[in-house]
Amino acid sequence: KVTDKATGNPLPGVTVAVKGSNRGGATDPNGHYALQAKKGDVLVFSFVGYNSQEVPVGDGPTVDAVLAEKIGSLDEVVVTGYAVQRKKDLTGAVSVVNVEQITRQPTAQVSNQLQGQVSGIMVLGSGQPGEEPQVRIRGVNTFGNNTPLYVIDGVPTQNIVDINPNDVESMQVLKDAGSASIYGARAANGVIIITTKKGKAGKVRVTYDAYYGRQVPKGGNVWHLLNSQEQANLKWMALKNTDPNVVYNDGLYGSGATPVLPDYIAPGGLKEGDPGTDPSLYKVDPYYKNPSDLDGFYRITRANKQGTDWFHEIFKPAPTTSHNISVSGASDQGSYFLSFYYANQQGTLKNTYLKRYSIRSNSSFNIAEHVRIGENLEYSVIDNPQIDALTEGSGIGMAFREQPIIPVYDIKGNYGGSFSTNSAQLGNARNPVAIQDRIRNNKGIGNRLLGNVYVEADVLKVFTLRTSFGGEVFSASTHTFTFPEYENAENNKVNSFTEGASSGYNYTWTNTLTYHQKFGRHNVTALIGSEAYDNHGRSLTGTTQSYFIFDPNFTNLSTGTGTVTNGSGTYSDGLFSLFGRVDYSYHDRYLLGAVIRRDGSSKFGDNFRYGWFPAVSAGWRISQENFLKDVSWLSDLKIRGGYGIMGNQLNVESANAFTQYGLNKGSSFYDLNGTSNTLVSGFTKTHIGNPNAKWESNVNSNIGIDASFLKGKLEMSVDYYSKKVKDLLYKPEISATAGRTDPPTVNIAQMENHGIDLSLTATGLHLTKDLTMKANATLTTFKNKIVAISYDAPYFDQESRRFNGSFIIRNAVGQPVSSFYGYKVIGFWNSTDEINAANDEAEKATGVTGAEYQSQAALGRFRYADSNGDGHITEADRTFLGNPNPDFSYGLNLELDYKNFDFTIFMYGVQGNEIWNQVRWWTDFYANFAGAKSKTALYDSWRPDHHNATAPIQENGNSFSTNNVPNSYLVENGSYLRAKNIGLGYTLPTSALKRIGIDRFRIYVQAANLFTITKYKGIDPEISGGTTNFGLDEGAYPNQRQYLVGVNVGF
Amino acid sequence: ILVDACSKSFLERSPQGALQGSDLQNKDGIEALLVGSYAALDGQSSGTTALNGGNPWEAAPSNWIYGSVAAGDAHKGSDATDQPPVSQIAVGNFDPSNGFFNTKWQVLFEGVSRVNTLLSLLPDATGMTDAEKTGVKAQALFLRGHYYFELKKMYDKVPWIDETNMEDYKQPNNVDIWPKIEADFQFAYDNLPETQSSVGRANKWAAACYLAKTYVFEAKWTAAKPLFDLITTKGQTSNGLPYGLTDRFEDNFDPAAKNNKESVFAIQMTANDGTGSIANANQGEMLNFPYNSPFGCCGFYQPTQDLVNSYRTDATGLPYLDDYNDHAVKNDMKILSTEPFTPDAGNLDPRLDWTVGRRGIPYLDWGNHPGRSWVRDQDYAGPYAPKKNVYWQYNQDKYKDPNSWAPGSALNIVLIRYSDVLLQAAETEANLGNFGTAETYVNQVRTRAGKPATAVYKYTNDATPMGGFSTTPAANYVVAPYPAGTFATGGKDYALKAIYFERKLELAMEGQRYFDLVRWGIAATELTKFFAYESKITTDITGGKFVSGRNEHYPVPQRQIDLSVSGSSKTLEQNQGY
Structure with missing residues (x-):
């Protein structure tokens, strides 16, 4: 019988195994078990949340055990690179993820769940279902791919988008070279090791976990936009500001001193009863085939005088649901685990969704006493069409640009839009509802089989031989139909159907030999191994134009009548590696680890094909020393440190070494014969080869302290690290005089990162007899600095958006990646005297008569800072305006248990980052396209009687001194604190359930993203982006508030 | 050892979907590289991008921004903040970090690079006779001459890279490259x-015209004259048509009449060529169509009132060389399309109505231009629409390419047309004091302008513009050659002024004028007058000015200077004044 130490109650479900064999079982509801064992065997009792216990079998027929609740995690066994280690023996920087905690996040993506839960990881996501977030371990490591390496049951992959979060048994994050260098060439971005669930000894267990929820988009006027009348008022104001003697004569608003809203916007400006609005004139065929048919359309569209709330026309509350069933068990012959997962998250944005299905089968078989065979396999299907947010032109991007006076539909129920007649000037935005409706038949389906089979044999007691053959087979298909448009000022007139498919496979064959032995106080584990990785894939795409009907049952690549285009691509690369590791401890006090790996990659030429990646680490458990033995409040104290080199070869194309030639119909073919429609084929150089590219090396040092206090009730882990990434593989832009051929990737750039990871955990705090508390907090900081970019320019720019060709983001030596760059606004020009005075100063400073301080300076426009102090504003005065990398991010988990109730709260925050709010470029400047404008533009822009304004003077023109160049007006504080998750659960008393055969039944309610505290004026401060160009908001798909109810049931 | 041997072959992988240089060192391969060198003429890549990945119009081979908008032919057009880099160029604020200059530079050097790649592989090519190699080389050098000519007139300080120093591509730009350009054309x-x-291939006479044009840009009149004498007597097109002016001015801007006797060298454009994009369909002009019209986009490149006024003629059919703005042509500013408007009734050169779309005049066969409703923001950029780049409705299914958000067309960009050659010849003769010959050349151009085929006529029925034209001219067209001896009487200054003005009228909206104004040395005076006059009409060019000592050349792109670091110094230097 097995009982609980604290209460004396029987413990059901405890695993009982005969040590060194595969025999085992589990306790029944009364804590009883039965098992065949002989005297001298040792029984191992283990149970989740309890310290396991070993009891030798004596003479009697019964062996009882009393298990104590586990406090602290020192004895936890964690999976690291090709090995398992006790947590207290770790010498590298390894974060152990609290899986129970992260699976509370109601999302189908494991990577989203990691946000704020583990120190040292930054996760940046969005509200779009299925959009894989950016995951960065200890900051940005390269200009290219920063995705960590994921090792799932021993199989390396770059992608965990389809892993069922319910299948995860444990997850470890290897953050420094000491722990990660064993993965050599692929370790530089950090390694996340995921182990999926196995069957446990005992009877068949069935679990069912499900939730259903409602996602609610943000309410209110999210972008602070004007209504239709205000929009007209702003136009009058701006025209007057531009020309004080303006004569109003407007296609929509008439010619009076105050603008009057028309009854119709198409035909522009008409009043009710005008013969031009006679419905019999109406002519629109929304499914027209011939582009020139559009010319004959006659649109009749009423004005929406209240104003259309475009955001809420495309964002609606949406349901989300998830179901997971698993069946598992084990006996001395083996174990099995089977699960089925279904998740369906409808996007709050129309026609976006994520549907996922996955099945997993993990099993192992004990085919002989010392030989085990097993497999882990997951097959998943994802149906997830996505939109490109954060860029101009998405449905979201248009929702803050389409004018409010435009209704969603015209008088006949076809779309209303910006198409204008009679000079209505409705702008060039596109109807956001139409954009979202027209993607309704688009699909993006992917599927993947991921897993491995393995054989393990114990040889001569001290050796374990393991071979694993694993990998992934995947394919994806997409198809989209492009409808002709008719409602906008600028319409796509050609209908077309595009279908794409890709498929590929890779395998990893790993062989390892592990040696483990204890000699007195010496404990040695050593491992050698080899690994081969082979990766292949193909992709295919085709487009056909001109369909007779647009029915999705009819449209395929062969049923169109127009131009057919197609294309395909292939890739192939491989890695071959040898590696070894030694872990040694003396007297449980002095710990030493060493790893080395030699990788060969097909991506590099003969000269530098192979790279060596060594690392050493050491630990000293000071608390074991005699002088600390008596300090009762200190349970454990360890200092550890490591140094090593990790590699990266993601950021180089397979054929980088070769100079290549190729062709492209658009850029290298030419109509030499003057036919007007037939091209002659031509070739060009397409890539300049670099046979000398070699591995990126990420030189990493780490020092850390792990401490455990009050018998493990409080644990702390803190790490300081610094990384120098050398020989960074980068494709620097080269002088145009070399042509525009794709330049080679070279080892040229350098970067530095340093930071602190901190985590604090408190467990088993009994506030009262029945009220217990657990808490953990994480803190992640990193400082990134670019050290070198190329032999040539010390910077590269990105993101010009709608500016004058100078860029918003400058990645420059000495600065963090993705820094914002431009002119610094220091106020407005409030009087002509100010301008004249500045110009006089400029004349003096430059010695040029007629010199100006600032080009196009005028009343109410921005005054820029003369950053270089040369007396006038030139492009040299551009400066760094902000940094989207936070100073730190933090997470706080709190869990309270009271009898059968449990309450959890998880808060997450980032601090000290900036966001470039490009939305305000569109909405705060009247002249920036004739679109929807903000309240700020009308009510808080500079006027002669309102100098203390937010926005500059509203004018019908563009200037260097307002909207033409990137300036600090658009930079905002991006810090925020968000209640990611608050939940309340109730577990039904076991006694009541036993009778109907249920072990556990918990119901809960939850609210995700309940509130966010931020000064950011945009819709959501969580803004991702590219690797070197992030933090730019031009219409984010915001994270949504979610309300859920769920159950966890176990049979 | 076994493991290593195994891994060696395992790790040897060939590039996928690519050729090596040696695959192309044969007759077909060389020919394909030559076609690739022609293909860079349009500056466009696949999809809606220029060859450097920038926007198509930044690299438009017509130079509509750098040659015409900058020179007062046209406003940028569209909405105020649509393409602010063009606004900056339009007001003479040439910022070296303006990305447009970088795009143009990169695209032209891509052309140079393609030629150099070809030339480096050519000597060892198999299966070709020496004569064939020379033929290929001559075409390649013609193309390289063109790319460098463009670079030279844009940026002045240009580094020279050829097949001998391709690997060492960081060359200084402190040596005048005109002699090298001359050598390529020679x-x-x-x-x-x-x-x-x-x-589509360059022939001997195209090379002669380009060489002569090079001399004209260098003001080497005596070197130019013998070439012009030959060209005007013996010149012919690649397809064997003796050079001449088409009777119908519009033939030069009508894709159905492309490669006619006036087309000395043109960039060949296609429509609906199977690419599913407008990459080969005059993509550089995609913005330059009336807005809220059958063309869809984008309302750029609106001719100026100053240009329109230039077409005013006096009672004798001659232009007002100095005071044309005192004889302004009536416009429809501030008048809604629903309100009545009667077009100008005064004397006009008919070339106006093939160059500028204005209210009430047939816009090809698309109907009478409706005025303000086809204009995005009249207050901002005026009432007019471009016309030379616009295709016709009746044959649009063949020559229009709808495969983008803005139209493409199979309308060629004529880099040199014969009337341009004649006016250069006139300029050469006038500079050499041969006023009679100069006048003859100018009068050939004016005579064509006065031919009935060059007038615009009213529709037979305004409601069905494709139904054909009547015989009633759409405006009061009066144009005549200069009476014999006018140039000789007026002297050199007068002759040159008349020639310069004729170039403005004949070549307006063809990306030429800015470079002409600069080489004539009258950019400051002309543009100062222009800004003063035009900025009273629209709001877009307020503060525009020509900065003497700087604006004569566009800046070497800042990015390229920054990328030219060799050792610790920059190999490229900036032009004066930046």
């Missing part, structure tokens, strides 16, 4: 045949 002229198997 080789082409000496070695190209008079006619070619394909009309």
Whole structure:
């Protein structure tokens, strides 16, 4: 019988195994078990949340055990690179993820769940279902791919988008070279090791976990936009500001001193009863085939005088649901685990969704006493069409640009839009509802089989031989139909159907030999191994134009009548590696680890094909020393440190070494014969080869302290690290005089990162007899600095958006990646005297008569800072305006248990980052396209009687001194604190359930993203982006508030 | 050892979907590289991008921004903040970090690079006779001459990269490259045949015209004259048509009449060529169509009132060389399309109505231009629409390419047309004091302008513009040649002024004027007058000015200077004044 130490109650479900064999079982509801064992065997009792216990079998027929609740995690066994280690023996920087905690996040993506839960990881996501977030371990490591390496049951992959979060048994994050260098060439971005669930000894267990929820988009006027009348008022104001003697004569608003809203916007400006609005004139065929048919359309569209709330026309509350069933068990012959997962998250944005299905089968078989065979396999299907947010032109991007006076539909129920007649000037935005409706038949389906089979044999007691053959087979298909448009000022007139498919496979064959032995106080584990990785894939795409009907049952690549285009691509690369590791401890006090790996990659030429990646680490458990033995409040104290080199070869194309030639119909073919429609084929150089590219090396040092206090009730882990990434593989832009051929990737750039990871955990705090508390907090900081970019320019720019060709983001030596760059606004020009005075100063400073301080300076426009102090504003005065990398991010988990109730709260925050709010470029400047404008533009822009304004003077023109160049007006504080998750659960008393055969039944309610505290004026401060160009908001798909109810049931 | 041997072959992988240089060192491969060198003429890549990945219009081979908007032919057009880099160029604020300059530079050097790649592989090519190699080389050098000519007139300080120093591509730009350009065209002229198997290829006479144009840009009048004498007597097109002016001015801007006798060298454009994009369909002009019209986009490149006024003629059919703005042509500013408007009734040169779309006049066969409703923001950029780049409705299914959000067309960009050659010849003769010959050349151009085929006529029925034209001219067209002896009487200054003005009228909206104004040395005076006059009409060019000592050349792109670091110093230097 097995009982609980604290209460004396029987413990059901405890695993009982005969040590060194595969025999085992589990306790029944009364804590009883039965098992065949002989005297001298040792029984191992283990149970989740309890310290396991070993009891030798004596003479009697019964062996009882009393298990104590586990406090602290020192004895936890964690999976690291090709090995398992006790947590207290770790010498590298390894974060152990609290899986129970992260699976509370109601999302189908494991990577989203990691946000704020583990120190040292930054996760940046969005509200779009299925959009894989950016995951960065200890900051940005390269200009290219920063995705960590994921090792799932021993199989390396770059992608965990389809892993069922319910299948995860444990997850470890290897953050420094000491722990990660064993993965050599692929370790530089950090390694996340995921182990999926196995069957446990005992009877068949069935679990069912499900939730259903409602996602609610943000309410209110999210972008602070004007209504239709205000929009007209702003136009009058701006025209007057531009020309004080303006004569109003407007296609929509008439010619009076105050603008009057028309009854119709198409035909522009008409009043009710005008013969031009006679419905019999109406002519629109929304499914027209011939582009020139559009010319004959006659649109009749009423004005929406209240104003259309475009955001809420495309964002609606949406349901989300998830179901997971698993069946598992084990006996001395083996174990099995089977699960089925279904998740369906409808996007709050129309026609976006994520549907996922996955099945997993993990099993192992004990085919002989010392030989085990097993497999882990997951097959998943994802149906997830996505939109490109954060860029101009998405449905979201248009929702803050389409004018409010435009209704969603015209008088006949076809779309209303910006198409204008009679000079209505409705702008060039596109109807956001139409954009979202027209993607309704688009699909993006992917599927993947991921897993491995393995054989393990114990040889001569001290050796374990393991071979694993694993990998992934995947394919994806997409198809989209492009409808002709008719409602906008600028319409796509050609209908077309595009279908794409890709498929590929890779395998990893790993062989390892592990040696483990204890000699007195010496404990040695050593491992050698080899690994081969082979990766292949193909992709295919085709487009056909001109369909007779647009029915999705009819449209395929062969049923169109127009131009057919197609294309395909292939890739192939491989890695071959040898590696070894030694872990040694003396007297449980002095710990030493060493790893080395030699990788060969097909991506590099003969000269530098192979790279060596060594690392050493050491630990000293000071608390074991005699002088600390008596300090009762200190349970454990360890200092550890490591140094090593990790590699990266993601950021180089397979054929980088070769100079290549190729062709492209658009850029290298030419109509030499003057036919007007037939091209002659031509070739060009397409890539300049670099046979000398070699591995990126990420030189990493780490020092850390792990401490455990009050018998493990409080644990702390803190790490300081610094990384120098050398020989960074980068494709620097080269002088145009070399042509525009794709330049080679070279080892040229350098970067530095340093930071602190901190985590604090408190467990088993009994506030009262029945009220217990657990808490953990994480803190992640990193400082990134670019050290070198190329032999040539010390910077590269990105993101010009709608500016004058100078860029918003400058990645420059000495600065963090993705820094914002431009002119610094220091106020407005409030009087002509100010301008004249500045110009006089400029004349003096430059010695040029007629010199100006600032080009196009005028009343109410921005005054820029003369950053270089040369007396006038030139492009040299551009400066760094902000940094989207936070100073730190933090997470706080709190869990309270009271009898059968449990309450959890998880808060997450980032601090000290900036966001470039490009939305305000569109909405705060009247002249920036004739679109929807903000309240700020009308009510808080500079006027002669309102100098203390937010926005500059509203004018019908563009200037260097307002909207033409990137300036600090658009930079905002991006810090925020968000209640990611608050939940309340109730577990039904076991006694009541036993009778109907249920072990556990918990119901809960939850609210995700309940509130966010931020000064950011945009819709959501969580803004991702590219690797070197992030933090730019031009219409984010915001994270949504979610309300859920769920159950966890176990049979 | 076994493991290593195994891994060696495992790790040897060939590039996928690519050729090596040696695959191309044969007749077909070289020919394909030559076609690739022609293909860079349009500056466009696949999809809606220029060859450097920038926007198509930044690299438009017509130079509509750098040659016409900058020179007062046209406003940028569209909405105020649509393409602010063009606004900056329009007001003379040439910022070296303006990305447009970088795009143009990169795209032209891509052309140079393609030629150099070809030339480096050519000597060892197999299966070709020396004569064939020389033929290829002559075409290649013609193209390289063109790319460098463009670079030279844009940026002045240009580094020279050829097949001998390709690997060492960081060359200084402190040496004048005109002699090298002359050498490339001279080789082409000496070695190209008079006619070619394909009309798109450069022939001997195209090389002669380009060489003469080079001399004109260098003001080497005596070197230019003998070439012009030959060209005007013996010149012919690649397809064997003796050079001449088409009777119908519009033939030069009508894709159905492309590669005619006036087309000395043109960039060949296609429509609906199977790419599913407008990459080969005059993509550089995609913005330059009336807005809220059958063309869809984008309302750019709106001709100026100043340009329109230039077409005013006096009672004798001659232009007002100095005071044309005192004889302004009536416009429809501030008048809604629903309100009545009667077009100007005064004397006009008919070339106006093939160059500018204005209210009430047939816009090809698209109907009478409706005025303000086809204009995005009249207050901002005026009432007019471009016309030379616009295709016709009746044959649009063949020559229009709808495969983008803005239209493409198979309308060629004519880099040199014969009337341009004649006016250069006139300029050469006038500079050499041969006023009679100069006047004859100018009068050839004016005579064509006065031919009935060059007038715009009213529709037979305004409601069905494709139904054909009547015989009633759409406006009061009066144009005549200069009476014999006018140039001789007026003297050199007068002759040159008349020639310069004729270039403005004949070549307006063809990306030429800015470079002409600069080489004539009158950019400051002309543009100062222009800004003063035009900025009273629209709001877009307020504060525009020509900065003497700087604006004569566009800046070497800042990015390229920054990328030119060799050792610790920059190999490229900036132009004066930046």
